[in-house]
Amino acid sequence: MIKVNHLKKSFGKNVVLKDLNEEVSQGEVVVVIGPSGSGKSTFLRCLNLLEEPTGGEIVFEGTTLTGLKEKEMNQLRQKMGMVFQQFNLFPHKTAKENLTIAPVKSKGVNQMEADNKAVKLLDQVGLGDKADAYPASLSGGQQQRVAIARALAMDPDVMLFDEPTSALDPEMVGEVLKVMKDLAKSGITMIVVTHEMGFAREVADRVLFMDDGYIVEQGTPENIFTQPAHERTQDFLAKVL
Amino acid sequence: MKKGIQGILLMILLWTGLFVSSDVVSAEDGSALKRVQDEGVLVVGTSADFPPFEFYAEVDGERQVVGMDMMIAQKIADDLGVELEIQDIGFDSLLPALEARNVDIVIAGMTPTAERRKSVDFSEIYFKTFQNIMVRAEDEEVYTSLESLKGLPIGVQSGSLQEGLAEQIEDAELMSLTNLSDLLLALKTNRIEAMVMQGPNAEAHAGNDEDLHTFVGAFEMEDDDAGSAVAFRQGEDSLVAAVNESLAEIAEQNLTDEYLAVAGEYMAQSEDSEAEESGFAANYWDYFWDGTSITLLISAVSVLVGLILGFILALMRLSKSLVLKGLATAYVEFVRGTPLLIQVMFIYFASGLVVNLPALAAGIIAVSLNSGAYIAEIIRGGINSVNKGQEEAARSLGMSKKEAMRHIIFPQAVKNIWPALGNEFITIIKESSIVSVIGVGELIFQTRVVRSISFQGILPLFVAMLIYFALTFTLTKLLNFYEGRMNHD
Numbered sequence: 074m075i076k077v078n079h080l081k082k083s084f085g086k087n088v089v090l091k092d093l094n095e096e097v098s099q100g101e102v103v104v105v106i107g108p109s110g111s112g113k114s115t116f117l118r119c120l121n122l123l124e125e126p127t128g129g130e131i132v133f134e135g136t137t138l139t140g141l142k143e144k145e146m147n148q149l150r151q152k153m154g155m156v157f158q159q160f161n162l163f164p165h166k167t168a169k170e171n172l173t174i175a176p177v178k179s180k181g182v183n184q185m186e187a188d189n190k191a192v193k194l195l196d197q198v199g200l201g202d203k204a205d206a207y208p209a210s211l212s213g214g215q216q217q218r219v220a221i222a223r224a225l226a227m228d229p230d231v232m233l234f235d236e237p238t239s240a241l242d243p244e245m246v247g248e249v250l251k252v253m254k255d256l257a258k259s260g261i262t263m264i265v266v267t268h269e270m271g272f273a274r275e276v277a278d279r280v281l282f283m284d285d286g287y288i289v290e291q292g293t294p295e296n297i298f299t300q301p302a303h304e305r306t307q308d309f310l311a312k313v314l
Numbered sequence: 315m316k317k318g319i320q321g322i323l324l325m326i327l328l329w330t331g332l333f334v335s336s337d338v339v340s341a342e343d344g345s346a347l348k349r350v351q352d353e354g355v356l357v358v359g360t361s362a363d364f365p366p367f368e369f370y371a372e373v374d375g376e377r378q379v380v381g382m383d384m385m386i387a388q389k390i391a392d393d394l395g396v397e398l399e400i401q402d403i404g405f406d407s408l409l410p411a412l413e414a415r416n417v418d419i420v421i422a423g424m425t426p427t428a429e430r431r432k433s434v435d436f437s438e439i440y441f442k443t444f445q446n447i448m449v450r451a452e453d454e455e456v457y458t459s460l461e462s463l464k465g466l467p468i469g470v471q472s473g474s475l476q477e478g479l480a481e482q483i484e485d486a487e488l489m490s491l492t493n494l495s496d497l498l499l500a501l502k503t504n505r506i507e508a509m510v511m512q513g514p515n516a517e518a519h520a521g522n523d524e525d526l527h528t529f530v531g532a533f534e535m536e537d538d539d540a541g542s543a544v545a546f547r548q549g550e551d552s553l554v555a556a557v558n559e560s561l562a563e564i565a566e567q568n569l570t571d572e573y574l575a576v577a578g579e580y581m582a583q584s585e586d587s588e589a590e591e592s593g594f595a596a597n598y599w600d601y602f603w604d605g606t607s608i609t610l611l612i613s614a615v616s617v618l619v620g621l622i623l624g625f626i627l628a629l630m631r632l633s634k635s636l637v638l639k640g641l642a643t644a645y646v647e648f649v650r651g652t653p654l655l656i657q658v659m660f661i662y663f664a665s666g667l668v669v670n671l672p673a674l675a676a677g678i679i680a681v682s683l684n685s686g687a688y689i690a691e692i693i694r695g696g697i698n699s700v701n702k703g704q705e706e707a708a709r710s711l712g713m714s715k716k717e718a719m720r721h722i723i724f725p726q727a728v729k730n731i732w733p734a735l736g737n738e739f740i741t742i743i744k745e746s747s748i749v750s751v752i753g754v755g756e757l758i759f760q761t762r763v764v765r766s767i768s769f770q771g772i773l774p775l776f777v778a779m780l781i782y783f784a785l786t787f788t789l790t791k792l793l794n795f796y797e798g799r800m801n802h803d
Contacts, residue, residue: 123706143714151712161707165725165800175711178721220707227711 074099074134074262075120075231081128082115089115091286093129097231102263104273104294107283108309113266114158116283117235120264121153122146134230151180154224158236160216162208168195168219169204172226180227187226194222198252214245218252225256232256234265270313274298282306346418346546347394347553356391356398359417360384361405363494363766365518366577367423367542370763373580377600380580382573383421383542386440386564390419390544393560401673403753406473406492407659409434411752412547414666416673419557420545423512425475427539435548439541440561441570445479446516447531448509450501454527457508469497469506476510479533483510493762498526499771514574518581522769594773598764605760606781612678612746612756617739619682624689631694642690649687655748657684662752677749677756685742692738696731697723729800736793740786757781 075097082090089112097103105113118124120131122138131138133149141149163171172191176182182190195201198218208216217237224232234253238246250272257263257276267273273280273294280297282290282305290303298314301307350356360383362368368381379400391398403411408420412434423443426436449457457463465485470477472490480488489506491497494515500506502525510531511519520528544561546554564570630642649657661683662676671679700723708718750759761778765771 121710123710147709147712147714149712150710153710155707155710157703157707157710159701159703161701161703163704163707163722163726165729174721175708175713178717179711179713223711 074101075264076132077120077129078132079129080116080119080126080131082112082119082124083127089286090119090126093286093288095281095288097262097264100260100262102257102276102278103265103281104277104279105264105266105281105283106268106270106273106309107281107289111283112286113283114235117155117233117264117266120233121150121155123155147179151175151227152230153233154227154229154231155233156217156220156224156235156237158239160208160213160220160240162216162220162223164208167205167207168200168211171208171219172223175223176226191222191226194225195219197225197255198222199248212245213241214248217241217245217249221249221252221256229261231262231264234263234267236266236268238267238269268313270298270310282309284309346550347556350394350396350418350553354396356387356394356396356419357401357417358384358387358391358398359401359403359408359411359420360387360422361408362402363762364423364512364515365581365766366514366574368421369577369581370767371580371583381577382441382570383423385573385576386544386561386570387421389564389569390557390560393563394556401753402755403673404492404751405471407751407753409545410659410663411666412545414663415547416663416666416670419553423515423542424545425539425541426543426545427475427478428536429478430545433548435546435550435554437544437546437554437557438561439543440564441542442540443542444513444540445476445531445533445535446511446513446528448498448501448511448516448520448526448528449507450504451525451527453507458529460531460533463508466507467505469500469509471497475539476512479531479535479539480510482533493765495762495765495771498523498769499765501526502771519769522581594768594770594777598768598774598777601760601764602757602777602781604755605757605778606785608674608754608756608760609743609746610785612674612681612749612754613739613743615678616681616685616742616746619678620685620689620738620742623682623686624691624693627686627690628693628697631690632697646687646690649684650691654680654684654745655751658749658752673749673752673754677746677752677754681742681746681749685738688738688741689735692731692734693727695734696727699730700726729797732793732797732800736790736797739793740789743785743789744782 077093077095080090080093093116105116107113115124119126126139133153136149138146138149163174166174169188169191172194173184173187176187177184192201192204195204198221200215200218203211203215208219211219237253238249241249246269250269253265253272254276277294279291280294281288282297284305290297290301290306297306298310301310360368360379362370362379366381367383368379370377371380373380379402384400387400388398401417405422408422409430411417412420426439447457447463460483463483463486466487467489468480468483468486469489469491470480471494472492477488477490480486489500491500497509498519501509511528513530516528520526544557627642627646630638631646633639658677658680661680662671662673665671665676704722704726705718708722713721746756747758750756750762753759757778761774764774768774
């Protein structure tokens, strides 16, 4: 479903992604782990072109994204939901409006339909009673759950998570992970950058270990966590586990 | 930055072009008389704070500029068979307005000094006059001659004949102000010890104010300096001749005496009404009301146009196109880097060379263009202050750049910039007073008028201050109310 060939990205002289090759299939849950600065987030942000790759190509559902026109890119982005570390909810909109604005304004869904769907999705993430609350009155965990529901409101084919629990207080991590686990069970394709090794172990179909702009090693959680082949993977796991 | 410099150069080029073409226009000498007759209107510039020559009074319930000079103007217009239109402009700005073709002639008790003759032509002298010294009544015995004023602070109207004459007072410390009312106030509040004033004008003031005393000053004057004449653009010989004909008739029939008598009646009338009615505010409320309306009109239109212009400029500055960015940056930097006063005068006088833009329109345009630059920076800052994550989130949902700007970024920017925008609105209300220099009848201008006709220095200032405060305070409260409604934190 997503194919990445020789993806490269640099910021000025700083080369962040050196040569990435990867393929994610329909329904797969891929977790990306690795030390800070290894390029995990940049990799994820390149997938929906929030960062313009410096080289290589990304093919999504048969369409090459790199070099696409603005308008076509916008339509393809609608199929790729993204959840950010800092939630990035729209502070001037209620929870429900956060979910409906993009479907109504960009996809042409009518307001009633969008509203109904928003209520259902908020229920699904356990926030049915917060539909009319503004983000500022919600806790971090609640905000991130709204953000997940907001991405789902566009009916994406793939969900990208960029360290979704890193900005949360520890007691709120659980509620967000639970929503993500439920989501994984529903069969949607997910690519998750995270430091939550427990989540990776439990939910991932496949784990990628990135370091220094390369995918150093990949495999089933079982393989990576119990018999890491690469020395750098062993080092990293020794530090975090 | 390089783009910015190019933009500025472009602007300078455009403006130079304007001036070059203006030279071509003014080279068609002698066209003024024909134009006046073709259009059927004689536009006379004056500075209506100079009783008994030009001042405001009620005529059949309407406020008008009256006085001896205005009756002479009416006579000239009648003789030419055209309508008379009077434009009240600050004395300083009269000759620029004449040269920039905002007015056809200037009648303002103006003395044809050698200095002025360099830039404009004059008619025959229509009124011989003398020059007075004005002092406080309590100093009547102390200051009796020019010699007694040696080394003291002396007030004069800037750009006036008196400014030159005052130099004859040994070691005098000159204080030059545009406005006679300000000078009189300075005298009464002991900031200056005496003023040099045109004789009849000084007598008019002293006659209306028991705190003042005036006497004829023994100045050495050239013949030309002893009288008033009508000013023309250079080379308008046919118009000069026509006006001289009317003036000759006035001299023959001794009409100036008659005119002065009528002017005296108007002055007495304003004095009477003052005595009759109870309060100062009640008497002059019309003036303040008119001024406030114009101030509000200028501010409202300027804010609106400024907002639209500012929004466009902000988007240009944020755009990827280097040309748009450069143009907008050059505009903003240039406008912010030059005083509004000069912009107002520039637009009014420069436009006079091309089209006859009314002073109010010129003032509104200048203030709008000025506030556009400031609002552009406020909006740009507001947009930049919205967290980058907001745009990313919107784009990640598939919204286009435009949709993200409109539905996500801009509403949040508005909230961020609201207080700064409110400040700008308040600033505009206050700064719009600058357009009074080109004779727009806004609050400051009307305050000046009230000061000159009421012979009161401080009270009108106080009333104007209260009105400004009422306006800005109301606006602040209104803006706070809407700010509160936008707040979801």
